[in-house]
Amino acid sequence: MKLSMWTYEGPPHVGAMRIAASMTGVHYVLHAPQGDTYADLLFTMIERRPSRPPVTYTTFQARDLSGSTADVFKTACRDAVARFQPQALLVGASCTAELLQDDPGGLARTLDVSVPVVPLDLPSYQKKENWGAGETFYRMVRTFAGPTTRPTDIAANSCNILGPTSLGFRCRDDVTEIVRLLSEEGLDVRVVAPLGASPADLARLTEAAFNIVLYPEIADAAARWLKKTHGMPFVSTIPIGIGATEDFIAEVRALAGLAPSDDEATQRSGRDRLTWYARSVDSNYLTNKRVFIFGDATHAIAAARIASQELGLRVCGLGTYMREFARELREAAAGYGVDALVSDDHLEVEAAIIAARPELVLGTQMERHIAKRLRVPCAVISAPVHVQDFPARYSPQMGFEGANVIFDSWVHPLMMGLEEHLLQMFRDDFEFNDGAAASHLHPHTADAVEDAAAVVAAATEDDTAVWTFDAEKELKKVPFFVRGKARRNTELFAATKGIRPITVETLYDAKAHFAR
Amino acid sequence: MNQPLPSACATTLSVTPSATIRQRGQHEVFCGLTSIIWLHRKVQDAFFLVVGSRTCAHLMQSAAGVMIFSEPRFATAIMEERDLAGMADMHDELDQVVARLLERRPDIRMLVLVGSCPSEVIKFDLTRAAGRLNAHYAPRRRVIAYSGSGIETTFTQGEDNFLAALVADQTTVPAARSAAKLVVAGCLADVVEDQFSRLFAALGLQDIVFLPGRKAIDGLTIGPDTRYVLAQPYLGATATALEARGAQRIDAISPLGGEGTTAWLGAIAHAFGVNPARLESVIAQPRKRAEQAMQHYRPWLDGKRIFLFPDSQLEPSLARYLHQELGAEIVEVGSPYLHREHIAGELALLPPGVAISEGQDVDVQIDRCRQAQPDLIVCGLGLANPFEAEGRITKWSIEFAFTPIQGFEQAGDLAELFARPLVRHRMLTGRSRHQEAAP
Numbered sequence: 001m002k003l004s005m006w007t008y009e010g011p012p013h014v015g016a017m018r019i020a021a022s023m024t025g026v027h028y029v030l031h032a033p034q035g036d037t038y039a040d041l042l043f044t045m046i047e048r049r050p051s052r053p054p055v056t057y058t059t060f061q062a063r064d065l066s067g068s069t070a071d072v073f074k075t076a077c078r079d080a081v082a083r084f085q086p087q088a089l090l091v092g093a094s095c096t097a098e099l100l101q102d103d104p105g106g107l108a109r110t111l112d113v114s115v116p117v118v119p120l121d122l123p124s125y126q127k128k129e130n131w132g133a134g135e136t137f138y139r140m141v142r143t144f145a146g147p148t149t150r151p152t153d154i155a156a157n158s159c160n161i162l163g164p165t166s167l168g169f170r171c172r173d174d175v176t177e178i179v180r181l182l183s184e185e186g187l188d189v190r191v192v193a194p195l196g197a198s199p200a201d202l203a204r205l206t207e208a209a210f211n212i213v214l215y216p217e218i219a220d221a222a223a224r225w226l227k228k229t230h231g232m233p234f235v236s237t238i239p240i241g242i243g244a245t246e247d248f249i250a251e252v253r254a255l256a257g258l259a260p261s262d263d264e265a266t267q268r269s270g271r272d273r274l275t276w277y278a279r280s281v282d283s284n285y286l287t288n289k290r291v292f293i294f295g296d297a298t299h300a301i302a303a304a305r306i307a308s309q310e311l312g313l314r315v316c317g318l319g320t321y322m323r324e325f326a327r328e329l330r331e332a333a334a335g336y337g338v339d340a341l342v343s344d345d346h347l348e349v350e351a352a353i354i355a356a357r358p359e360l361v362l363g364t365q366m367e368r369h370i371a372k373r374l375r376v377p378c379a380v381i382s383a384p385v386h387v388q389d390f391p392a393r394y395s396p397q398m399g400f401e402g403a404n405v406i407f408d409s410w411v412h413p414l415m416m417g418l419e420e421h422l423l424q425m426f427r428d429d430f431e432f433n434d435g436a437a438a439s440h441l442h443p444h445t446a447d448a449v450e451d452a453a454a455v456v457a458a459a460t461e462d463d464t465a466v467w468t469f470d471a472e473k474e475l476k477k478v479p480f481f482v483r484g485k486a487r488r489n490t491e492l493f494a495a496t497k498g499i500r501p502i503t504v505e506t507l508y509d510a511k512a513h514f515a516r
Numbered sequence: 517m518n519q520p521l522p523s524a525c526a527t528t529l530s531v532t533p534s535a536t537i538r539q540r541g542q543h544e545v546f547c548g549l550t551s552i553i554w555l556h557r558k559v560q561d562a563f564f565l566v567v568g569s570r571t572c573a574h575l576m577q578s579a580a581g582v583m584i585f586s587e588p589r590f591a592t593a594i595m596e597e598r599d600l601a602g603m604a605d606m607h608d609e610l611d612q613v614v615a616r617l618l619e620r621r622p623d624i625r626m627l628v629l630v631g632s633c634p635s636e637v638i639k640f641d642l643t644r645a646a647g648r649l650n651a652h653y654a655p656r657r658r659v660i661a662y663s664g665s666g667i668e669t670t671f672t673q674g675e676d677n678f679l680a681a682l683v684a685d686q687t688t689v690p691a692a693r694s695a696a697k698l699v700v701a702g703c704l705a706d707v708v709e710d711q712f713s714r715l716f717a718a719l720g721l722q723d724i725v726f727l728p729g730r731k732a733i734d735g736l737t738i739g740p741d742t743r744y745v746l747a748q749p750y751l752g753a754t755a756t757a758l759e760a761r762g763a764q765r766i767d768a769i770s771p772l773g774g775e776g777t778t779a780w781l782g783a784i785a786h787a788f789g790v791n792p793a794r795l796e797s798v799i800a801q802p803r804k805r806a807e808q809a810m811q812h813y814r815p816w817l818d819g820k821r822i823f824l825f826p827d828s829q830l831e832p833s834l835a836r837y838l839h840q841e842l843g844a845e846i847v848e849v850g851s852p853y854l855h856r857e858h859i860a861g862e863l864a865l866l867p868p869g870v871a872i873s874e875g876q877d878v879d880v881q882i883d884r885c886r887q888a889q890p891d892l893i894v895c896g897l898g899l900a901n902p903f904e905a906e907g908r909i910t911k912w913s914i915e916f917a918f919t920p921i922q923g924f925e926q927a928g929d930l931a932e933l934f935a936r937p938l939v940r941h942r943m944l945t946g947r948s949r950h951q952e953a954a955p
């Protein structure tokens with residue numbers, strides 16, 4: 001048993017639901033107790049979908065348990081096929097139904113419904129949402145692309161895009177951005193799946209020369225299978241960030257047999273604003289700001305590259321909740337000289353953030369709340385997200401426009417440079433002080449502002465250092481977003497030198513010792 | 517813990533508006549775990565620990581939405597493969613989780629173990645676990661258990677089971693004070709509770725206990741003279757538990773709207789022999805205010821045809837309010853469960869011919885609703901946006917569980933909740949639906 005106050009991922013059947021809801025012509029019959037229909041809200045509320053997700057739940061109750069829940073399931077399948085007339089039926093069990101062992105797959109085969117049935121076996125007590133989505137997509141691709149034979153003459157520039165889903169972080173606009181980018185590069189995008197695809201579209205997957213995996217957690221298994229079975233190569237560079245997008249284009253062009261793009265200068269000019277914005281002197285103050293990054297593996301790794309190479313921030317922590325991608329993340333973290341954090345325990349993530357003392361947190365909805373508590377600026381870069389991260393406006397993360405969106409949304413929570421300077425010079429302004437500075441992150445009065453450093457220090461229990469009154473007062477003059485780091489560095493310095501108590505002198509000695 | 521669905525109660529109904537449509541099919545409703553979202557805010561010394569699966573944890577955080585991080589007093593003990601495979605002793609595992617939790621939250625005085633579908637299907641006995649943990653942590657902390665599973669409970673029934681467990685547990689607490697004269701059962705917003713307290717005081721009533729109170733550990737003493745009244749209509753199991761301890765019910769309709777609140781207070785006053793003139797003088801002013809506040813919204817709802825999908829069991833009471841006080845026409849009242857004895861008064865105030873449905877077959881009910889072309893559909897969030905996308909106007913029903921709606925001072929707010937989508941539709945389209953429908 002595991003104590004959980006917050007979970008980064010839902011159960012695997014929610015992943016399956018995301019595949020069904022992404023596609024057209026697919027219906028999912030889910031053997032589940034009354035109440036599990038809450039998952040509809042994820043689609044109708046958070047994503048603001050205008051139609052019900054194509055899911056029929058058996059919604060059995062206690063009184064059904066004494067009878068035959070298998071019959072309830074079979075009736076639900078027949079009714080769903082009759083009512084919705086899908087091209088394919090997905091069948092599976094939720095965690096409770098898994099315990100009943102009704103075997104939805106076996107039952108559905110005995111039904112003799114007129115449509116192909118794809119049974120799902122999703123171990124709810126071992127696996128989670130993304131795995132469930134990946135597995136479901138793989139099963140669908142196998143079922144519909146399996147029997148096809150590849151045409152003999154396939155245009156080299158034809159490709160499919162695999163991975164975008166309903167409820168995926170910014171998938172809607174990423175697809176638009178990447179399809180546009182690819183067509184500008186002379187590529188011919190055939191099928192985008194699962195988002196917007198029908199079972200018939202999946203059967204056409206083999207008619208393209210190669211696949212592009214935009215979201216490995218969803219489409220990796222399917223792409224590997226297509227490679228093994230139909231010999232289709234795939235690209236899995238994720239085009240998030242300028243560097244990554246350029247790598248992506250180069251890789252795709254190579255695979256499509258196109259000549260490399262023109263020289264770097266023309267390639268860059270006008271395609272994005274991030275490059276210039278990050279170079280403009282106004283961004284100078286971003287240099288070496290400490291950033292903690294957490295999310296799904298794809299977005300976290302991409303964010304680290306952007307942060308360090310394109311914005312000039314310093315990665316002080318990198319992690320993911322997806323164990324499936326632990327290896328990739330560890331490799332990336334090693335490149336930045338930080339320890340990788342692979343955990344789905346948000347308390348552990350919170351502890352790591354406190355220990356890393358970042359000036360900016362890039363994370364999920366969850367890290368937003370941790371950061372809020374610690375009064376550290378934060379931007380959301382990955383699912384799980386809430387309703388505000390399904391915006392009305394065009395907001396890709398991928399490609400060149402994605403980079404522009406990223407520049408704005410990451411820099412926004414940081415205090416503007418001038419504001420930062422003035423705060424440091426004149427600390428006693430009654431309106432424009434630490435409290436006022438934090439107020440654009442969340443509303444509260446200056447009185448309510450606790451010292452961020454104190455919050456942080458209180459949270460780490462090894463805090464045995466003794467500060468003189470004057471030193472504490474001097475520490476307060478350090479801007480609040482680096483105060484935590486200053487405190488820790490000074491204490492570290494004092495401990496190694498055996499200094500006790502910490503005076504104003506020690507504070508400045510430590511400052512000189514560590515530089516910034 | 518595994519309380520049976522309250523089905524055994526008497527069904528002698530004097531007035532039957534029309535035959536009940538009984539539905540068995542897909543239920544588009546929440547499970548009882550959802551009640552924790554408001555219960556944990558109300559009962560400030562309690563922590564709700566769901567023993568369930570990742571699905572249960574996911575439901576809790578999806579339903580709690582943006583609120584989840586303001587240090588919630590609930591969590592899930594997620595069962596894992598090794599628990600089910602019998603490799604781990606579930607009771608030992610639970611003990612460890614509880615120990616870790618209470619260490620983190622030393623302020624918690626009552627731990628509530630909440631059963632879920634998975635824990636019930638594998639017959640994990642939480643009542644026994646609670647007994648054992650209680651013995652270990654008493655007297656500093658109490659541990660009780662109830663079921664919030666989807667297979668046993670629908671939405672607000674989770675609160676019902678919690679209150680029933682609280683009432684049952686009170687027997688172990690030594691009588692701290694003299695028996696309560698009146699128990700007001702059903703979770704109310706603090707502001708509503710305070711308003712009712714003032715009204716009771718003005719009526720000269722004393723020794724009144726609200727269930728749940730703001731502190732779970734406050735003892736509840738029930739004697740042979742204790743009367744109870746329901747402030748919420750979904751409390752079948754709680755009523756049974758109170759009666760098992762000797763309390764007697766005061767029959768009343770729900771305190772929604774001016775009329776509803778008047779009738780509710782009237783029933784209480786009558787039960788305690790309050791002079792009718794005194795009652796009249798106490799409620800005259802607030803009743804007038806309620807009437808005045810509702811006036812603003814009546815034009816929006818008068819004559820409007822309203823269809824209510826099942827959600828919370830509040831539906832018959834809401835329908836009564838909409839019809840009697842705002843002049844709306846009721847097309848269908850759905851309720852996940854009809855506790856006929858408790859809602860007889862509400863149904864009697866609805867005109868004959870109103871369709872009453874119990875349970876759900878959601879696709880069929882959607883067909884019926886589309887057919888009826890109502891002006892306003894009261895339904896859950898899973899249906900609301902899809903209906904809106906069809907050009908229909910909806911009011912999402914979960915809000916009735918999260919908003920102060922009872923009592924005189926909230927009568928206007930309640931009307932506003934129904935009027936708002938209609939007002940909004942007019943603002944965004946510049947037309948009312950009626951005009952739109954006209955050729």
Ligand code: SF4
Pocket residue numbers: 033034035036096547548549568569571572573575631632633634664665666667
């Ligand atoms: S208690 Fe049952 S219905 Fe509710 S979330 Fe858990 S499994 Fe689903």
Ligand code: SF4
Pocket residue numbers: 045046386387578579580581582583
């Ligand atoms: S925005 Fe989030 S918290 Fe608010 S109602 Fe919608 S889902 Fe719930």
